[in-house]
Amino acid sequence: MPDHVLRSPQVSDAVWDRSDFPDSSTWTVVLTGAERAEIVEAARADAADASRLFPTLRSRCGQWAQTLNSGCGFVLLRGFPVDELDAAEVERAYLALGSMLGEPVSQDRDGAVLTHIRDERIARTDPTVRLYRTRERQDFHTDGSDLVALLCLQKAAAGGESWIASSAAIYNEVLRRRPDLLEVLYSPMPWDRNGEEAAGDPPYFELAPLNDIGGAPRLFFISWYIRDSQRHPRAPRLTAEQHEALELVETIANEANFHVEMVFEPGDVQILNNGRILHARNAYRDDPDLDRRRHLLRLWLTAASVPSVAEPLRSGIPQR
Template identity: 85%
Template sequence: MAAFPVRAPQDSAAVWERADFPDSSSWTVLLSPAERSEIVDAAKADGADPSRLFPTLRSRCEQWAHTLNAGCGFLLLRGFPRDELSADEIERAYLALGSMLGEPVSQDRDGAVLAHIRDERIERTDPTIRLYRTRERQDFHTDGSDLVALLCLAKAVTGGESWIASSAAIYNEVLRRRPDLLEVLYSPMPWDRNGEETPGDPPYFELAPLNDIGGVPRLFYISWYIRDSQRHPQAPRLTTEQHEALELIETIANEPRFHVEMVFEPGDVQILNNGRILHARNAYEDHPDLDRRRHLLRLWLSAASAHSVAEPLRTGIPPR
């Protein structure tokens, strides 16, 4: 029988379960009128020195960074003044606000640092169609950066709730249930590049879902990228144990004990540390009119203070 390394359960503020958050007030930050005004001012100060923006919010950002990097790993800002701004001003203010927590990085091969998350009335018929462009459910996963932020501009008619779970708590539960599969997660697996590879690169890369960064286990996980890699004949074949390990992560995260639910309202900004949090989105129904559909603005941020995700994806998708 193979000998496995002796691994201890994680013990930090990043380890939590649903029972630790009896209501949403524990993770919700209400923006004050003064803070909302600073965001409006920043939107209208195109070309201004970023260091002179947000005099009040800047100190609050230090508190948020501590929560994201040394605390539970997530928070929800409520009250972003999207109703006082034009579409361009919303994007400008949102980028400026995010830049206080990290550096915005590319989310696709075109180099876009803002992604519009809404149902484009397409089906994911192959892996080159990214799941966020549909209204399908997205199971628990991380994004390709240290931090991810989602600004809600409009909500769905029904559904679309966000579920989040502590990756450290899931790590501990895998260790308790199947320590053999924890070791499987520390071994490289193939990941599909979804057609976004640069010319000459293979259509997949290899990365272990679990990596120790600064002595702390970090879970970088997008199961459909791993499973989709099997469409490439040259990619290594997933073993039975690897399939079991992926299924166990999803099973644990989807158990009610291990996740909390957030229901976005327009003006909410959810911010997650990808090295500490897995997130999922429920399927939803929406308006036929594009302008009335559920609409989120997504930011990926690389943050030296967080450095919570393994390479090569913590700094986003390299543009062409």
């Protein structure tokens, strides 16, 4: 990036800090009895396109899409009727609801569009064991799609809180503190593919964490993917400045005034715009009973009309 490039602070509803959301009521949408009934009906209907069965929720989805794409970039829905549906019905209704916001895309090399987020009681011995399969903390990051949705089926015995932060506010703070490192974030960095690559493909790809999309900076950030790339001898070596830039983003996002905390209850659906929000998960402790362990259902959605993150990952992980 040329030294003479001038960056300006972002000014939009996507720029926010903790003081803008003093309590959970400012981001929570409680589903009404009629809306819950629509979800139950859709789950049990014999229809090729169950989303047609959401006459009330369809207009509400338009409001949520406006918030996600043009507003603060996140919403929490409370009251998805997990208590009235069996496991298959929950998945069917959740997919139908998500499909009104975008197209579900693959989250792994097997082509799964619904991922069960829970501790699988396996050790993360190398980067091919993705962090969501453990109880470990996940630092601030984005996912490989325009939108990510998480439906809580069972909460943890302790911990597991979700922290979210405005990537635009972090951009502005990096610009204020270290404009030189902002330019570093616009330069390509190597990313580990975590064993998801096709046969013959390199085990890493290169992408700048910051890209201008639709006239605005968009931060695509998974720092451990970038650091893990260094296990591959042919991957470009990270410079001291690149390490420093990654650490600065993490430092700012973890400062208390830059993020808000969400505590999931069963039936909560968190929806985030990956181009506007960084999210983190705290480590957690599970109930000894495997049937009572923390359990979320994840959807990745591509919003065709409003691209939020850069390729190659906004359309999910290609099926192999």
